[in-house]
Amino acid sequence: MHKTILVAVLLAGALFPVMLPASPTASGIGQSPTAAQITNWNVDVSASGAGLPAGQGAVAQGQLLYAARCAACHGASGAGGPMDRLVGGAGSLTAAKPVKTVGSYWPHATTLFDYIRRAMPFDSPGTLTNDQVYALTAYLLYLNGIVSENAVMNARTLPSVVMPNRENFTEEDPRPDAP
């Protein structure tokens, strides 16, 4: 009897990996992702620059790309229309009608790379190469007067760009509104 159970257990143990793929979780639900599955989706870029890919792009390349892929929605020089204005607005945040652009408002340059890569162009996202995204990032930073016209953006230079409005964000508790 004991022998039968032992054989059954051993047999089940041998068959188990075949029947159910190994699960990484405590419950046994779910599977281990492949390296490719993680790489394909792990596209986020942090403010530290973590996640920025290899490659680079310069302002001049960005200017050509911008005219071809971006200007129809964001205006010839990034002044907007019909979609968001991307350029200008410096000093307007305390005005009656603030102009919030990449230059006047965005706190992190890395966000620009992340957002263009994940979401732009609006009707065909995911169709730009990393070099093209770097180039567009460089051009938009240049149009806002944040980098020089000779600037080249890459995983090393982009995180060191200091955005003009960086220090004007606060994480204060919004509760003091309570009357």
Place this chain on the structure above:
Amino acid sequence: MANRRRFLSVALAAGSTLAAGELARAAADGGDDRPNALGAPLSPYGSPSPFERSVVRVATTLTPTKFSSWDFTPLQDLHGTITPNGLFFERNHGGVPEIDPAEHRLLVHGLVDNPAIFTMDDLRRYPPVSAIHFVECSGNGLTEWSKPTGKTVQLTHGLLSCAEWTGVSVSTLLRDVGVKSGAAWVLAEGADAPLMDRSIPLEKMMDDAIIAYAQNGEALRPEQGYPLRLILPGFEGNMNVKWLRRLKVGSAPFYTREETAKYTDLLANGQARMFTFVMEAKSVITQPSGGMQIHARGERAISGLAWSGRGAIRRVEVSTDGGNRWSAAQLQEPILSKALTRFVFPWKWSGEEAVLQSRCYDETGYVQPTLAQLVRVRGVNSVYHLNAIQSWHVASDGTVTNVHA
């Protein structure tokens, strides 16, 4: 019977040639006010009555495209606290993707012991949880900061809906993969065209967050994130990431475009509040409300909705004189945490001008502010998180309009 006999004898005597149908109707004792024919047959999926065709979502006119835009729930036409799935407000940033649930995957990785990828079938193996919660876009009321703009409560408050959500507790999932020390934030990312993403405090994820696959008992609607969305009870709508495909655990916020360039609250001094997640206590009268016409004097119950991202509503007060005198409204059960609560207030309209307002108190003691109080600390360019008291003016002719009072 006597009448019928008399009618028949009269008809026969007159040699009348009554049509058979007419004869049958005339001969019936049931009267005219009843159906005399069969109704519609069974249908595989029910729809609202054709008489309710005006009860629909209405889109904003403020966006240049319908593929990154929003539409409003018709709060003035709804009852109770649950929003029908077809009327739940929409907000998307790159259209509504069509996702085959058999192909959909959720990846959980980053600062976890064991990265894992889940199919929809996998997720349904976990014990399901169900909870009723509102979702409110933090841009709800963004047109109302400087002057009354929306003509109806649909346009002033309709980026608000409430449903019963069913899915897996995020805490169950994260415990199952094991969260590493140093973890503090989680990036949630959708499978929509712009891969919309937000950073969420780990504390919130381990508290009451749900990865939902069902809404009011059926699978999520495509525009609500089918097949999978994040529900963060009480947090601004944008963070309740739809078409959820990835959770990445990290040590710091990811500073995505949606939490920096958008969904930050610009103050009058040029500073901007970031990570203002909680939708603070708010209420609004939905009956009567802007665009309606009161036709008769006398009894007319006032009714509305109250909610708080901090917990349960404790008290709602109604004023009919623009905020001079306040009286407690009755709260309808159920009164649930981070869910819409219906209030009612008996009222007799005298035929004179009135300004109707409601204000609520939540379980933390927070009182819904006036617009003036809010503007004092926020200015008028915050865009997001307007939770001020709403005023409806009732003119002597019964016309109800949106006013600042």
